[in-house]
Amino acid sequence: MKTILTNKHISIETKKRALQCYIEPVLMYGCEAWTISKQIQNKLEATEMWFLSRMLRIPWTAKKTNERVLNEANKRRSLVRTIRKRQATFLGHVMRRGKREHLVTTGRFEGKRSRGRQREKIMDGLATWLGPGKVSDILAAVKDRDLWRDMIANAYKQGTWDDDDSLDK
Incomplete structure (x- = not known):
């Protein structure tokens, strides 16, 4: 795809469509099960910016913000928001189904917790993305499909709640 993304004779809109159709689905394969930490989010945003810089033929030595x-x-930056949207949609399917996946996703199963700092759960990341509120409120909203879609x-329109400057990007 390098020859297409860096071609001078192809418009930037066509390049963005090619990026969205051919590269982003490969990059986001299986993203519904990812736990996105701040470090992974920064890497995803850097990857998105790298693609745009390549499309615009901006060298990495250029001092452009x-x-x-x-x-x-x-x-606008959209990769992380798209991943979060796909995760939330998948969470809605899993929660409404109510099978064993429901227990795994919410983290409510028997056993001892390991020592040290606990791993971040998918629900924690989605709770910060969906806005201020408790996880129990989110789980209650999943049952109503219209409310959940809203x-x-x-x-998705607003960006993440933990990034105040994400609206500007």
């Missing part, structure tokens, strides 16, 4: 690159591409759509 990410905001300038995004303005030149006429694009919550996901609002969170």
Whole structure:
């Protein structure tokens, strides 16, 4: 895809469509089961910016900020938000089904917890993304499909709640 993404004769809109159709699905394969920490989120955002810089033929030695690159591409950061949206949609399916996956996703199964700092759960990441509220409120909202779709759509439009400057990107 390098020859297509760096071609001078192809418009930036066509390059963005190629990126969205061919590269992002490969990058996001299985993202519904990921636990996205701040470090992984930063790497995903850096990857997204790397793709845009390659499409605009901006060398890595150029002193351009990410905001300038995004303005030149006429694009907002969307990779992490798309992943969170897919995770929330998948969570809705799992919770409404109510089988064994429900127990694993919510972390409510028997056993001893390991020593040290506990791993972040998928529910923790989605709770920060969907906005201020308790996990129990989110689990109650999953049962109502219309409410759940509205919550996901609002969170997708606004970005993440833990990033105050994500609206500007």
